[in-house]
Amino acid sequence: MDLDGPRKGVLLGGRSPYPEEFRNDAVALFRAAAGRRTYAAVAADVGGTGETLRSWVRQADEQAARARGTDGPCGGQGRGTDPASGRARQAAQGRGRVAVGAGDPAAGGPVFRPGDEGMTGRWDFISLHRADFGVQRICRVLGVSRSGYYRWTAGAVARAERRADDDALVAEIRQIYAEHRGTYGVRRVHAELRGFGHTVNRKRIERLMRRGGIKGRHLAQTHHDRRPARTARPGPGPTRLRRRPPGREVCGDITYVQVGGTWLYLACVLDICSRRVLGWPMATHMRTELVVDALTMAVATRGGHVDGVIFHADRGSQYTSAAFAQVSAHFGIRRSMGRVGSSYDNSLAESIWQGLKREAMQTVFTTVRQARLEIFQWLTYYNARRRHSSLGYHSPSEFEQQHRAEHRLTLAA
Template structure:
């Protein structure tokens, strides 16, 4: 049509012959003159198409931004670190603008480029240090039979390896490595009170701390499930160091179970007259036989209130550790198998190796040893 008009045909004549309106033909001719540079009083086709192109590109960018924003939900809580976001930007930078990716993921463009520059230099010093610490943490965690959490692992690193590191950093590295301590199970009732028995009064009143060994002993009974039935464990614990000084195991909960545990404590510790033996009001501890055994040894019986675990809190705390660190993690086919495991836990691990928060993260045996040395040194100094 443009060529025909330029050859001398009029728009009106062409409109009658080819159907388009004369006005449309005039618009086409005017636009062709603008595109060919024959006139300068308007926009060329390329200039007219630029806003439309920009609108199309903006629409595509908005769609990409929405898709990326939705994709942030696929980053798990632990993967939302700057490291993971920079890796995502690096993987998508050929398909999307880096500035857009950084804005959508909530990081800076400069941060990404700094991260990308570091990749050529290998892992950072902190990254290498974290890897070394994680290796030591894993070794200490395995040495504790995967029992220890961050506080005790932190103490191991400080005292055994001489590594000065924050506990929060240890917790972070353990969480990243999938390492954790253990937690306790639900229990069942082992305290059966004798309503006709006359129980001793409470001489402790929840003040379990002692200034020296063999001042306050606490005692209680728990159970260990096996395929043959329950194995019952009675313990005597020294409030000074939280050390188990006496224990006994049997397939019953009769009075001799607790008297055997008391006899072991007396034999091992040789206490002076007046050591307090504190327990709950279970029928074993309020029995005549147990009372006589205490009287013969110069032991002062003490009992807390029935159904109040806080009146015997430190023994309950030991049972919590025993249950979550040993019993809940093992299946015992026979009572003999359970006896060996409990013996190994008490005498091989808990008393001698397990760090206790009440002892400044020292084991009961080590705590008593250090206190004895300090007292000896103080005595020598006073004598001098």
């Protein structure tokens, strides 16, 4: 029952649309608490607000005082809730009459609605007070059926089992959340649970995580974004970017990490299809040898089978240098360059850097050794375990394994 909103003025000053029996019972329930519960706590049980219940208690006190021939309020629960003078009471009543009928539902219309989220609280309320007031009376006051209440009590065992299942699932969610350093949101937690063999609805995971205050980490403004470092200088070059299977098309980029008062630079080579990071050297400089080392590491990761692979990068001076062109030609790699001034042509590599900084770099590293260790741990975790949304929530390594298995089946057929 919603006792707030447009009805508030009616309840304070005009004729209340609620039965007098209901109001009296609500006041009696509050007084039965003997100060152990607040107005708001009792009103919430019956679907109202503390201020509305307070006004009913005040009105009951005034009626009792008039019956005794006095002006003051009676009863400890209502004392001090309203000015004692009649002039003040008239002003309060005048304010209430201003809102009479404003937005009220039709007289005699239903107050409780099917599916109301507060029904469980009302059933609990009936169970708590049934010994004092009886089920029939409380159900009549609250406007609910006794049969509905008894159906609810009959399902107590099933609800207890569901709560136990939810508690066990929340514990497993927290374990997954901790294992992934607090970075997983609803979708990745759901994928992880399904990977463990759980048949569970994603909306249920969302509800339990929200109830438990478990939130995935989102990209935010960090110390890495405060001081931009220029990692590329424009240069000329061709462009030939197409979608190919894993191992046939890669991209490269450079980023930087703050270490104390200096910078550590990191280059990567990323498989465009599987999102696997194939090479990731780190150095305190960003000369051409840094990207050459990344390419060499990627070739080793692929076992040297890179002839005809397309390497896509921006037009940074490192990637347009003669030394990088020579190494690429030696391995049989064809280079592809993005457009000048466009950050979208290498967005895949940029997304890797965002994930790295969001999930592994919450503070400024104090030593190069510390930075290298954290970055290495995250990149290996990323390749082997971190579920990727564009890969059907598989990790890059799992995706490549599935692709190889499907390719062998196709050849066998």
